[in-house]
Amino acid sequence: MDIDGFAQCLTYMQATAVKTSTDKFLPLAGTVVGAGLAFGLNYFSTTRKEAKTKVAKKKCCxxxxxxxxHICEHTLRNTLEICETIATKKRPTGHNLPSAVSLPLLDKYYPEIAHTFSVDQRYWIKLVFRLVDDINRDLDLLTKHEAETSLFKISVLAINLEVCLLEAYKRCYCIMKDNKFEFSEHDEALAELGIAQEQITWLSILKANAEKANSVLSLPNT
Incomplete structure (x- = not known):
């Protein structure tokens, strides 16, 4: 048999040979393994990306x-200045109060990642949202309608605002530390924030006046 004949014979034998089970399923197995590997890599990449996104969103919150x-601390100082002015029976002629307080990042991202905060943090965050609503209500009344409001009513608004601001500050502190704290009594807490003792005293006088229906200072109520 010459070389050409042998080559033809070999080609015929390869073409007519019965393939084994391994030969049949090897291409399929390769496809499945390849698809599984691609899925695994894609899943790992997606999971890692989502984890980084959650961390970034939590930092934003x-x-x-x-x-x-910081806003609460700054606004507290300015509110106490207003209280001092009112307690001396003068109408405030100006202020450095913000027109409103907002939490844009917390509003946007918190619903998506609430589960990444502890139970206590979630409770405090809910309180902060409520307190911010109260703060904005009082700020609106103080900054936009002061000319139409009696001095006594302004004093009550200032007192309410001060209480909400200090409480919001405390809750924020707890959220940041993820821990419950026993804070100092009200006046001591204000002093620890650097509020002058004289202003704290004027605030106490306004509170006493409000509790006794304006009988202490007899501020204009019309």
Whole structure:
């Protein structure tokens, strides 16, 4: 048999040979393994990306809470200045109060990642949202309608605002530390924030006046 004949014979034998089970399923197995590997890599990449996104969103929420602490502290100081003016029976002629307080990042991201906060943090965050609503209500009344409001009513608004601001500050502090704290009594807490004792005294006088229906200072009520 010459070389050409042998080659033809070999080709015929390969073409007519019966394939084994391994030969039949090897291409399919390769496809399945390849698909599984691709799925695994894609899942790992997606999971890692989602984890990073959650961490970034949580940091954004914490930044809002931290900023609110500073806003509350700043607004507290300005509110106490207003209280001092009112307690001396003068109408405030100006203020440095914000027109409103907002939590844009917490509003946007918190619903998606609430589960990443502890039970206590979630409770405090709910309180903060409610307190911010109260703060904005009082700010609106104080900054937009002061000319139409009696001095006594302004004093009551200032007192309410001060209470909400201090409480919001405390809740924010708890959220940031993820821990419950026993805070100092009201006046001591204000002093720890650097509020002058004289202003704290004027605030106490306004509170006593409000509790006794304006009989202490007899502020204009019309």
């Amino acid at each position: 914490e930044e809002d809470v931290h900023e609110l602490m």
